[in-house]
Amino acid sequence: MSTNSYKNYLKEEHFxxxxxxxxGDGIVLHAYAIALAELGLAPKExxxxxxxxxxxxxxxxxxxxxxxxxxGRALAYATGVKLGNxxxxxxxxxxxxxxxxxxxxxxxHAARRNIDLTAVVINNFNYGMTGGQYSATTxxxxxxxxxxxxxxxxxxxxxxxAEAAGANFVARTTPFHVVSLKNLLKEGIQxxxxxxxxxxxxxxxxxxxxxxxxxxxxNMHWLKDKAVSVSRYQHMxxxxxxxxxxxxxxxxxxxxxxxxMYQQINDCKWEGGR
Amino acid sequence: MKAKEKIRISIDENLCKxxxxxxxxxxEKVFLELDNGMPQVTVPENCIVxxxxxxxCPDLAITLEVIS
Numbered sequence: 438m439s440t441n442s443y444k445n446y447l448k449e450e451h452f453x454x455x456x457x458x459x460x461g462d463g464i465v466l467h468a469y470a471i472a473l474a475e476l477g478l479a480p481k482e483x484x485x486x487x488x489x490x491x492x493x494x495x496x497x498x499x500x501x502x503x504x505x506x507x508x509g510r511a512l513a514y515a516t517g518v519k520l521g522n523x524x525x526x527x528x529x530x531x532x533x534x535x536x537x538x539x540x541x542x543x544x545x546h547a548a549r550r551n552i553d554l555t556a557v558v559i560n561n562f563n564y565g566m567t568g569g570q571y572s573a574t575t576x577x578x579x580x581x582x583x584x585x586x587x588x589x590x591x592x593x594x595x596x597x598x599a600e601a602a603g604a605n606f607v608a609r610t611t612p613f614h615v616v617s618l619k620n621l622l623k624e625g626i627q628x629x630x631x632x633x634x635x636x637x638x639x640x641x642x643x644x645x646x647x648x649x650x651x652x653x654x655x656n657m658h659w660l661k662d663k664a665v666s667v668s669r670y671q672h673m674x675x676x677x678x679x680x681x682x683x684x685x686x687x688x689x690x691x692x693x694x695x696x697x698m699y700q701q702i703n704d705c706k707w708e709g710g711r
Numbered sequence: 712m713k714a715k716e717k718i719r720i721s722i723d724e725n726l727c728k729x730x731x732x733x734x735x736x737x738x739e740k741v742f743l744e745l746d747n748g749m750p751q752v753t754v755p756e757n758c759i760v761x762x763x764x765x766x767x768c769p770d771l772a773i774t775l776e777v778i779s
Contacts, residue, residue, distance in 0.1 A: 453770060458728035463769035471766070615766040641730075653730035653769070 443470035459653020461612035461638030472622035488535035509540030538573040548602035561640035569643025605630030607688035726772035
């Protein structure tokens with residue numbers, strides 16, 4: 438086995454982190470560090486780009502290059518970093534607020550252009566850091582602090598959105614399924630073109646408290662019960678589908694990425710460098 | 712299936728936020744949750760080194776080492 442420890446990718450001196458007890462962000466951070474270690478990428482070859490929110494704090498805890506941007510613009514910054522220096526591995530860590538609510542436009546266009554980025558979207562169905570307001574992924578009729586009687590809007594399906602926009606790799610998992618989480622992160626990072634890994638994450642403090650239970654353990658059980666494999670989900674009745682979500686890989690294709698197409702069409706070459 | 716290797720599970724009390732996930736989901740019931748919510752490793756010899764407690768700890772407080 439490799440001696441490359443995940444600890445080389447974390448700033449443990451900044452722990453304990455700010456996230457609430459039972460929040461899935463720490464689990465995803467851990468899996469992210471393990472994935473980078475197993476891929477053998479040096480911290481200086483990786484740029485972690487974040488926006489604002491609970492998960493936006495994650496760049497404080499990673500020992501890779503980090504760029505902490507404004508709300509919803511993580512993918513815009515990540516696009517600039519990747520095109521400026523294509524040798525870097527650029528990974529955008531965003532919440533549902535960053536990725537598809539405030540930054541929805543950047544999200545669909547990054548997927549459409551098929552920029553060689555990896556977007557790790559933590560979907561906890563609400564704006565956790567600012568007090569549990571509803572976001573664009575909050576499911577219909579779910580309760581949040583700004584929809585105490587139930588949300589009147591249906592939520593986005595982030596994976597379907599990325600698939601329709603043209604992403605090369607689209608997958609969904611949860612922090613309960615940690616082994617698949619780590620493996621999908623590795624697969625997404627290695628994939629050339631736009632990769633999306635959506636992680637349905639518990640928020641025991643807000644979304645969980647209003648819709649499931651405030652106990653971290655109950656929220657993990659909820660993930661375990663609601664998540665089903667893609668093949669099982671396809672054979673479910675419409676009624677059952679509403680009560681569950683599919684996890685696994687939805688898209689895995691090799692459409693040429695933006696940079697390859699740009700160089701080909703403009704007959705130019707820039708390999709980047711340090 | 713029991714581990715042949717000797718293992719050491721350490722819990723960093725400064726990091727643990729007492730969410731209870733490790734003790735709830737350990738298939739071999741290695742952990743016991745104390746009254747104050749803190750997990751305690753009670754039967755380490757039952758550990759099958761699946762690493763799920765370590766990976767599922769939201770606070771990165773658990774370290775599982777195999778001592779050969």
